[in-house]
Amino acid sequence: MSDTREYFDDVAAQWDTMRKQFFGDGVRRAVIEAADLRPGALVADIGTGTGFLAEVAIDNGARVIGVDLSEGMLQQVTSRLAGRPFQPRRATGNELPLAPGEVDAVMANMFLHHAEDPAETIAQMARALKPGGRLVITDADSHEHEWLRTEQHDRWLGFDRADVARWFRDAGLEDVTVEDTHELCSPTSTCGTKASITIFLARGVRRKQQS
Numbered sequence: 001m002s003d004t005r006e007y008f009d010d011v012a013a014q015w016d017t018m019r020k021q022f023f024g025d026g027v028r029r030a031v032i033e034a035a036d037l038r039p040g041a042l043v044a045d046i047g048t049g050t051g052f053l054a055e056v057a058i059d060n061g062a063r064v065i066g067v068d069l070s071e072g073m074l075q076q077v078t079s080r081l082a083g084r085p086f087q088p089r090r091a092t093g094n095e096l097p098l099a100p101g102e103v104d105a106v107m108a109n110m111f112l113h114h115a116e117d118p119a120e121t122i123a124q125m126a127r128a129l130k131p132g133g134r135l136v137i138t139d140a141d142s143h144e145h146e147w148l149r150t151e152q153h154d155r156w157l158g159f160d161r162a163d164v165a166r167w168f169r170d171a172g173l174e175d176v177t178v179e180d181t182h183e184l185c186s187p188t189s190t191c192g193t194k195a196s197i198t199i200f201l202a203r204g205v206r207r208k209q210q211s
């Protein structure tokens with residue numbers, strides 16, 4: 001975990017440039033549309049990085065809590081969103097610093113494949129939602145690019161969509177869908193191998209009445 005933190009601290013100042021080589025704006029448009037944000041909504045962005053999702057959520061009228069384990073990333077996003085309704089919280093995805101029912105939506109782009117225990121993290125995300133709140137996650141489909149573990153500290157080589165849907169349902173979410181975004185994640189290894197990995201969007205709604 002501390003290796004991952006050091007990696008993201010090291011790349012924080014270059015992350016915006018790196019990210020543009022990996023994936024484009026279509027991903028965040030898909031997340032914002034799926035989150036169906038109301039003006040003034042309180043949203044948690046997990047693995048917020050430099051604020052790729054947070055910035056556009058605020059542009060759409062939301063207030064954002066940005067969670068990340070990297071101090072470097074949090075410094076970047078705090079400076080980018082200075083004066084805007086953004087609150088940084090430093091924590092790991094396994095111990096989310098969110099109260100039960102605190103937020104209207106939780107979103108996470110390209111964070112889940114870094115999570116220690118994705119099912120547990122999804123359960124914690126779901127608990128943080130108000131009844132009727134939405135969880136929206138975009139991440140990589142299953143792939144075989146092992147070099148992403150060593151070069152970019154990926155813990156998981158993407159996910160099977162059926163597993164993600166099951167974790168959402170096990171977390172008590174309903175109306176669960178996991179669909180193709182028609183967007184790609186395209187990193188290049190240090191020896192020149194270019195990956196082209198499809199990105200899914202998973203969405204679920206917290207039951208209005210918990211049984």
Ligand SMILES: C[S@@+](CC[C@H](N)C(=O)[O-])C[C@H]1O[C@@H](n2cnc3c(N)ncnc32)[C@H](O)[C@@H]1O
Binds near residue numbers: 008067116
């Ligand atoms: C691939 S970047 C994505 C950043 C941002 N969501 C984006 O789309 O540009 C992953 C982010 O998750 C953070 N991260 C990685 N592992 C984490 C963990 N276990 N807990 C919390 N944050 C983590 C990293 O510091 C980094 O900011």
